[in-house]
Amino acid sequence: MAAETRNQKLEGAPERPIVPDVVRQHAEQAAFFWAQRNTLMVDDPPDLHVVAGVDRRLEANLDGLRIAGPAAWPFVVAAYENFPEKGELFLYAWMAIEQSNGRRMEEAVEFGRQSKDDARGLVGALAWHKPETIAPLVRDWIGAQDAFKRFLGVSACLGHGVDPKQMLARLVRDPDARVRAASLRLAGKLKRADLAKEMPAALEDDEEQPRFWAAWALTELGSGDLASSELRNVAVSGGPDAMTALRAAVKAAPDRDVRAWMGSLLKSPETAPLAVRGAGMLGDRTLLHWLIHQMRTPALAPAAGGALLELFPESREADLFTTDPSQLGQTFEDHFGDDVAKVPFADKVKAWASAGGWLAAAP
Numbered sequence: 001m002a003a004e005t006r007n008q009k010l011e012g013a014p015e016r017p018i019v020p021d022v023v024r025q026h027a028e029q030a031a032f033f034w035a036q037r038n039t040l041m042v043d044d045p046p047d048l049h050v051v052a053g054v055d056r057r058l059e060a061n062l063d064g065l066r067i068a069g070p071a072a073w074p075f076v077v078a079a080y081e082n083f084p085e086k087g088e089l090f091l092y093a094w095m096a097i098e099q100s101n102g103r104r105m106e107e108a109v110e111f112g113r114q115s116k117d118d119a120r121g122l123v124g125a126l127a128w129h130k131p132e133t134i135a136p137l138v139r140d141w142i143g144a145q146d147a148f149k150r151f152l153g154v155s156a157c158l159g160h161g162v163d164p165k166q167m168l169a170r171l172v173r174d175p176d177a178r179v180r181a182a183s184l185r186l187a188g189k190l191k192r193a194d195l196a197k198e199m200p201a202a203l204e205d206d207e208e209q210p211r212f213w214a215a216w217a218l219t220e221l222g223s224g225d226l227a228s229s230e231l232r233n234v235a236v237s238g239g240p241d242a243m244t245a246l247r248a249a250v251k252a253a254p255d256r257d258v259r260a261w262m263g264s265l266l267k268s269p270e271t272a273p274l275a276v277r278g279a280g281m282l283g284d285r286t287l288l289h290w291l292i293h294q295m296r297t298p299a300l301a302p303a304a305g306g307a308l309l310e311l312f313p314e315s316r317e318a319d320l321f322t323t324d325p326s327q328l329g330q331t332f333e334d335h336f337g338d339d340v341a342k343v344p345f346a347d348k349v350k351a352w353a354s355a356g357g358w359l360a361a362a363p
Contacts, residue, residue, distance in 0.1 A: 018071045026064035027075040027091060033058035034124060035087030044243040044277075045310050062094065070099060084111065089121030090128075097129050097137075105137070113148050118178070122152065127159030142167060147176035154182040163190050172198050181209035188217025196221050203230060212241055216248045224252025232261065235278075236271055246274060250281045258282070273303040280307025287311070288358055295346035298325070298335035305344040312358070320348050 037054045040046055065072045076095045080088040089111055096104035112119030126134050134156055142153030142164060154171055157164055164171070164186075171183035172195060184202055187195045195217075202214030203226070212234050215227035224231075231252055234245035250258050259282070265275035276294050279287050288311070294304040308315055325343050326333035332343065353359045 018068050020075075023064065023068045023072050024075045024078075026061045026068070027072060027079045030058060030061040030065060030094075031079055031083075031085075031087035031091040033061065033087075034090040034121070034128075035085065038086060038090075038120060038124060044306060045313075047316060049316070065095065066098065073099075073104070080111070086115070086117060086121035086124070089115065089119070090124045091121075093122045093125035094128060097125060097134060109149065109152070112152070119148075119152070119155075123155045123159065126152065126156040131160045131162055138162075142171075147174070147179055150174065150176065150179045151182055154179060154186060158182060158186045158189065161189065163192070168192065169195060169198070172202065177205070177207035177210055180205065181207070181213045184210055184213040184217050188213065188220035191220060193221055196223060199223070200226060203227070208234075212245065215252075216244065219248045219252045224248070228252045228257075235274060236265075238274075242274070243277070246278050247281055250278060255282070269299065273300055276300050277303035277306050280310035283311070285311050285358065288353055292346050292350050292353070295344050295349060298328075298332045298343075301325075301328075301332070301343040301346075302341050305342060308344060308349065312353075315349070315352065318348075318352050320344050320352060 033054050037051055037058060040051050040054065065076070072095065076091055080092050082088075089108065092104070092111065093108040095101075096108050108122055108125075112122035115121070126137075138153045138156045140153075141149040142157070144150055144153070150171070154164075156162075168183060168187060168190075171179060172187055174180050174183060180202070184199070187198075199214045199218045199221070202210050203218075205211045205214065211230055215230035215234075218224060218227040219231065228249060231245045231249040235242050235249050249261075253261070258278075262275040262278050265271040265278075276291070279291065288308075291304045291307055291311075294300040295308075305321060308320075321342050321344050322328070323340050323342050325336040325339075325341050328343060328345065350359065
């Protein structure tokens with residue numbers, strides 16, 4: 001009660017004068033930049049140079065809010081009330097943690113509970129703060145009766161690579177599917193070999209997410225032979241975990257088996273883009289001739305571009321892509337319509353590769 005009263009007094013009586021328009025801009029920009037960062041990190045592969053630039057802008061605006069202190073709260077609250085999305089939830093939770101404001105933190109937890117994206121902004125705020133800063137929250141949450149708080153506790157450990165030790169053995173069998181999934185993912189990230197015996201049983205889980213992360217964890221632990229079927233199913237499904245599943249599926253089986261599987265995917269228009277994208281995960285730069293050929297087919301061009309970026313990260317520095325597919329001709333314009341897509345110029349890629357010595361001769 002004393003801490004809550006202190007927080008209320010701090011919010012109502014700023015310790016230093018502020019310029020409201022400047023603080024409002026810091027709040028809005030911080031929410032925007034974190035949401036942008038989160039979206040950029042979903043790209044496969046992400047452009048980490050661009051992400052680093054966004055991080056610098058985000059941190060500069062968070063510094064402005066730190067300077068404003070409790071006086072920033074009205075602007076943080078208004079931002080969330082006006083636009084309750086992931087960036088604004090990140091801002092709300094980040095500020096609550098920064099100010100050690102228990103009441104606001106509980107509000108952020110409830111906002112996260114109501115969100116439809118696994119409280120991405122709230123989890124992001126936990127990952128942004130230092131482990132020692134959020135440790136008291138995580139200790140309270142990870143063993144809580146509330147399943148959502150347990151999920152937050154495991155997600156915080158996942159964001160920082162922190163091992164909850166013996167507690168993780170219980171969490172991978174948690175009654176809540178979301179907690180099980182996050183815990184299995186954490187076990188794989190930490191390479192907890194002592195929990196490998198839990199994974200085959202988790203592959204039989206009634207829920208898709210625990211099954212998928214059990215398969216992913218088995219691959220991280222070197223037992224991909226048990227996981228290949230589940231990983232391939234998730235990759236082909238085209239859901240939000242498809243690229244993660246594809247990458248794990250490539251890792252889970254011998255190269256010859258993976259290439260044979262991708263060959264089968266190429267036979268269907270629905271799965272051919274997956275095979276083209278997966279080619280970039282093989283680490284075989286001799287596939288460049290073939291990828292350039294795929295770039296000339298509108299349905300395969302975005303996947304071929306992603307494979308190029310993975311095999312040749314240096315290609316980011318060249319002017320090889322457009323987000324306006326109509327620039328590549330009528331066939332591309334007809335295929336994409338008004339949709340925005342990042343597609344490579346096949347001829348530019350060919351010229352760049354030839355100049356760099358990646359192509360011995362023009363195909």
